[in-house]
Amino acid sequence: GDTVGILGGGQLGRMLAMAAAQLGLRSHVYCPDPDSPAFQVASHATCADYDDQRALALFADQVAVATYEFENIPAEAIAYLSTRSHLAPSEMALMTANDRLVEKEFLNAIGVATAPYRAAETRRELAEAADAVGYPCIAKTRRFGYDGKGQARLDGPGDLDAVWNQLGPAQLIVEGVVAFDKEISVVTARTADGRSATFPVSENSHENHILARSVAPARIPDAAARTAADHAQRIAAALDYVGALAVEYFLTADGGVLANEIAPRVHNSFHWTIEGAVTSQFAQHIRAIAGWPLGATDLLGAVEMQNLLGDAALDWLGVLADPTAHLHLYGKGTPRPGRKMGHVTWVRPHTAP
Numbered sequence: 106g107d108t109v110g111i112l113g114g115g116q117l118g119r120m121l122a123m124a125a126a127q128l129g130l131r132s133h134v135y136c137p138d139p140d141s142p143a144f145q146v147a148s149h150a151t152c153a154d155y156d157d158q159r160a161l162a163l164f165a166d167q168v169a170v171a172t173y174e175f176e177n178i179p180a181e182a183i184a185y186l187s188t189r190s191h192l193a194p195s196e197m198a199l200m201t202a203n204d205r206l207v208e209k210e211f212l213n214a215i216g217v218a219t220a221p222y223r224a225a226e227t228r229r230e231l232a233e234a235a236d237a238v239g240y241p242c243i244a245k246t247r248r249f250g251y252d253g254k255g256q257a258r259l260d261g262p263g264d265l266d267a268v269w270n271q272l273g274p275a276q277l278i279v280e281g282v283v284a285f286d287k288e289i290s291v292v293t294a295r296t297a298d299g300r301s302a303t304f305p306v307s308e309n310s311h312e313n314h315i316l317a318r319s320v321a322p323a324r325i326p327d328a329a330a331r332t333a334a335d336h337a338q339r340i341a342a343a344l345d346y347v348g349a350l351a352v353e354y355f356l357t358a359d360g361g362v363l364a365n366e367i368a369p370r371v372h373n374s375f376h377w378t379i380e381g382a383v384t385s386q387f388a389q390h391i392r393a394i395a396g397w398p399l400g401a402t403d404l405l406g407a408v409e410m411q412n413l414l415g416d417a418a419l420d421w422l423g424v425l426a427d428p429t430a431h432l433h434l435y436g437k438g439t440p441r442p443g444r445k446m447g448h449v450t451w452v453r454p455h456t457a458p
């Protein structure tokens with residue numbers, strides 16, 4: 106068994122497969138879309154729907170460990186694989202992370218602060234939740250949202266109808282708008298026997314709710330960085346987590362650290378670890394799920410990563426005009442506005458004192 110199974114064929118799966126190959130492991134990517142970026146680099150491929158039990162069973166038999174690269178894999182497929190194969194992170198970790206209400210209740214139960222929130226399933230409950238949380242607030246679908254999809258802001262009761270028409274009927278969560286100073290994130294990796302390693306905090310900026318740029322180390326007070334790392338480790342321990350885990354946070358002006366959401370996987374805001382850290386988040390995830398020793402997480406310099414969104418990727422020659430730029434293109438076909446086509450990393454090495 107030297108094959109790592111990866112559910113999902115996006116750029117995260119692609120970079121996981123590349124990391125597995127570097128470590129002498131084979132990858133088996135399972136994804137319904139034949140054009141998936143991960144298929145281009147995988148050792149083995151299954152192109153089948155997630156509800157294809159025959160295909161899932163074959164996949165499970167062929168991999169030593171199965172993992173996933175996005176949290177919206179249908180629950181039935183995950184439940185099935187967790188009985189048929191060694192799944193990491195666990196089904197429980199995924200089910201905690203892929204429902205915003207379950208996620209927030211879990212975080213608060215273990216002492217990780219979040220924005221105030223309320224659940225809502227009807228137009229009337231939406232109004233009650235917004236009242237309880239206070240305006241301005243943001244309504245989000247509990248499941249399947251990403252890149253800000255399935256979200257709408259409410260500045261006052263006058264927005265209730267439009268927001269319900271846009272998002273409902275659906276299971277929603279209403280969150281208070283956090284007046285944040287900065288958005289930051291942490292990736293920590295944990296093994297089955299409880300070893301862990303945490304990367305330095307990344308500082309993120311979004312455009313149209315899509316991650317545009319990350320820099321590390323984050324330019325934030327030491328105390329905030331410690332809290333963010335501690336909370337990520339607490340989350341991983343509470344989930345008995347195996348693999349790389351990402352946590353997004355809001356940093357408030359008074360030094361408060363509020364968890365926004367967790368992702369049971371590698372994360373876009375840590376792509377710079379490929380060139381900018383001793384160990385990449387992708388290699389770290391593979392090492393963690395394989396039960397291998399974890400790598401050092403130190404930075405190799407001051408790093409910056411920029412996503413190539415939509416048409417920006419067409420100017421890859423322009424990117425390469427800077428000889429210090431590390432260019433990554435994901436092999437996706439057509440650039441649509443906001444689509445993550447690639448990224449660029451710069452590492453400014455630490456200079457000797």
Ligand code: ATP
Pocket residue numbers: 220243250251252253254280281282283284285288311314353365366
């Ligand atoms: P991702 O692509 O990171 O999975 P997502 O669709 O799951 O995104 P969130 O991370 O919940 O969505 O929100 C996207 C962005 O919207 C956040 O990074 C932040 O900039 C803004 N945002 C979300 N919730 C809040 C909030 N409660 N207060 C202030 N800003 C928020």
Ligand code: MG
Pocket residue numbers: 250251252366
């Ligand atoms: Mg999300």
Ligand code: MG
Pocket residue numbers: 353365366
């Ligand atoms: Mg997010």
